[in-house]
Amino acid sequence: MGQTIGYSFLRDHWRLPVFPITQPARTAPVTRVTPEPGGLLVPIGVAPKSEAPLDHVLFALKYEGVNLPILLGAMPHISADSLQDALYGKPNSAYLRITAYLWEHTTGHRLTDVPEITAPTVPLFDPERYITSCVSQKDSRWRITFNGLGGLDYCVTVRRTEAIQQLLEEDILGQVRSFFENTDQRIVDRAVAWAYLSETEGSFAIERESVPYDKAQAFADLLQKAFDPDVCDEPYLTGLQNAVITNPFDRAAGYRGTQNWLQNGLRGAASVSYIPPSPELLDEMMPHITRMADTLHKEVDPLVAASVVSFAFVYAHPFMDGNGRLSRFLFHRTLAQSGQMESPTVGRILLPVSVAMKRYEQRYLQSLQSFSVPARNLWDVRWIDEDRFEFTMRGDGTAYRYWDATDQVRFGLEMAKSALQEDLRSEVDALRCYDAVYAQVDAHHDVRNKDLSVLIRSCMENVGSVSKNRRKQYAAMVPEKAFDAIEDAWASFMADRDAVIGDSQEDALPNEAAAEADKAARENGQDDICGRRDA
Numbered sequence: 001m002g003q004t005i006g007y008s009f010l011r012d013h014w015r016l017p018v019f020p021i022t023q024p025a026r027t028a029p030v031t032r033v034t035p036e037p038g039g040l041l042v043p044i045g046v047a048p049k050s051e052a053p054l055d056h057v058l059f060a061l062k063y064e065g066v067n068l069p070i071l072l073g074a075m076p077h078i079s080a081d082s083l084q085d086a087l088y089g090k091p092n093s094a095y096l097r098i099t100a101y102l103w104e105h106t107t108g109h110r111l112t113d114v115p116e117i118t119a120p121t122v123p124l125f126d127p128e129r130y131i132t133s134c135v136s137q138k139d140s141r142w143r144i145t146f147n148g149l150g151g152l153d154y155c156v157t158v159r160r161t162e163a164i165q166q167l168l169e170e171d172i173l174g175q176v177r178s179f180f181e182n183t184d185q186r187i188v189d190r191a192v193a194w195a196y197l198s199e200t201e202g203s204f205a206i207e208r209e210s211v212p213y214d215k216a217q218a219f220a221d222l223l224q225k226a227f228d229p230d231v232c233d234e235p236y237l238t239g240l241q242n243a244v245i246t247n248p249f250d251r252a253a254g255y256r257g258t259q260n261w262l263q264n265g266l267r268g269a270a271s272v273s274y275i276p277p278s279p280e281l282l283d284e285m286m287p288h289i290t291r292m293a294d295t296l297h298k299e300v301d302p303l304v305a306a307s308v309v310s311f312a313f314v315y316a317h318p319f320m321d322g323n324g325r326l327s328r329f330l331f332h333r334t335l336a337q338s339g340q341m342e343s344p345t346v347g348r349i350l351l352p353v354s355v356a357m358k359r360y361e362q363r364y365l366q367s368l369q370s371f372s373v374p375a376r377n378l379w380d381v382r383w384i385d386e387d388r389f390e391f392t393m394r395g396d397g398t399a400y401r402y403w404d405a406t407d408q409v410r411f412g413l414e415m416a417k418s419a420l421q422e423d424l425r426s427e428v429d430a431l432r433c434y435d436a437v438y439a440q441v442d443a444h445h446d447v448r449n450k451d452l453s454v455l456i457r458s459c460m461e462n463v464g465s466v467s468k469n470r471r472k473q474y475a476a477m478v479p480e481k482a483f484d485a486i487e488d489a490w491a492s493f494m495a496d497r498d499a500v501i502g503d504s505q506e507d508a509l510p511n512e513a514a515a516e517a518d519k520a521a522r523e524n525g526q527d528d529i530c531g532r533r534d535a
Helices: 006-013 053-063 068-077 080-089 094-107 162-169 172-181 185-206 213-227 234-244 279-298 302-316 323-337 353-359 361-376 406-442 449-461 468-473 480-499 512-524
Strands: 025-027 034-036 039-042 137-139 144-146 149-151 154-157 272-274 379-385 388-393 402-404
Touching: 006 025, 006 053, 006 068, 025 053, 053 068, 053 080, 053 094, 068 094, 068 402, 080 094, 094 144, 149 279, 154 279, 162 406, 172 302, 172 406, 185 213, 185 323, 185 353, 185 406, 213 234, 213 323, 234 279, 234 323, 272 361, 279 302, 279 323, 302 323, 302 361, 302 406, 323 353, 353 361, 353 406, 361 406, 406 449, 406 480, 449 468, 449 480, 468 480
Parallel strands: 025 039, 154 402
Antiparallel strands: 034 039, 137 144, 149 154, 379 388
16 A cells, blocks of 8 residues: 555645545555545655645645635744745746645735746636636636635535546436426426425425424425525525424524534434534635525536535424424525426426435435545544534635535536436326326216326226226225227327337427327316316
8 A cells, every 4th residue: 555645645744634535645656646436546756745735735736626625724833934936937827826725725824026927828727627607706816716616715516537437428408498398287287286286295205204284385485485586595495494394393593503413313422423514614605605596506507506505404403493404495496597497488496306316315315425424533522411412613614615516517417317217207197097098088088176186097007907996995985898999098198209210308399299198188168177186
């Protein structure tokens, strides 16, 4: 095993209170810098020649990318003289200029003796390696452009991985709009109504909460407000928290002024599973998070922005209760504010991402824990008695203000894609099926609307069969031939749908059978029929 270098060396040598390095660099008997699953293998001739922090910072910037928590933690350990000497040796070095730019910001001091810089301006984050903001801030002194997500006092990093790049190229939100625009408006209206209901149920289900009517209605009303052009600030978020919390004793008057924590059911200090930032640090962070909630969707893909804002909020945990629900609301709000969830022909639409998150709950938990677990390790916890603890945070909370959201963004993109392909398409297909079956049966059999609705839904849920119990239950009200007609109509719809050439989940255009179902719905005035899950 070779020596650790770069970011790993800086973190360990100076005992910086930051998250562990996922791919540490170390020397190895290789001929060139070689990435591998466990880290970065580096030839001894390429590795820093000393333990001087500047050498390791320059190596890390060149070979490991930008890790702001460690870079900013290392800056106070670099002397002004060593940095100025290095700049005179290579005044146009991009890595030295980035270091000087971060050094001045972190230390609050200004280098007094620096050479003239004639090199072109370079971005802090390489756009080929990271998701970067299209709105940049230029520092003319060092010819550095800050193009990160947020600002130098609160910045989230998203690596441009192959998986994320592929998902971005799919234009998921464009697919959502196209899907709705090519669906009959009556079905769209019911599908959107279903999405609001299901999103409410999904958001509560994630937190293992039942959904009484008042809570469900409050959250559904909240989702409607996602399109309102309100400024996201403390009064706004407090009002939202009050709207979704039915217990008056849990309603907040503002951001929390005390330390809170999450527990896992164990005893003593081991029971504390996550500790959000202290109230003092929270007050410093929240203006940056709320600013991102209002502006980030203008700078990057809205799904990237929605993922960042949602997870940033839940990690900050600004209220004593309701944080998870509000974080998922902010996902929707970010999409709504981007303008990409509205269509001239369809109107406002909603993507039921919480439904997908519930289905992939373990994956959601992993995304949350990728931050919460290392953050918990930055605290010393002493159990006093019962529910009393003493918390001591190591460091100044840098890890809360600068964090890698790559996994969270990938998760958000995947859940948006899943909500479209596995939920919206399924629901619209079910509504088309319902309409087609209803129209066909109603044309030949006299069955009361309510009874026919129940039987059709029963047939759909039972994969094409009206159960014996349903036949027995409705035998005195429904002709025997009507039961068979429902099953035949269902089978006919499914056969027509599956026979359409090119019919697949990737195709957003309505197929031939679906178009017939839409036509039947218009002719029979089925606009008051609810979806499968609307009783």
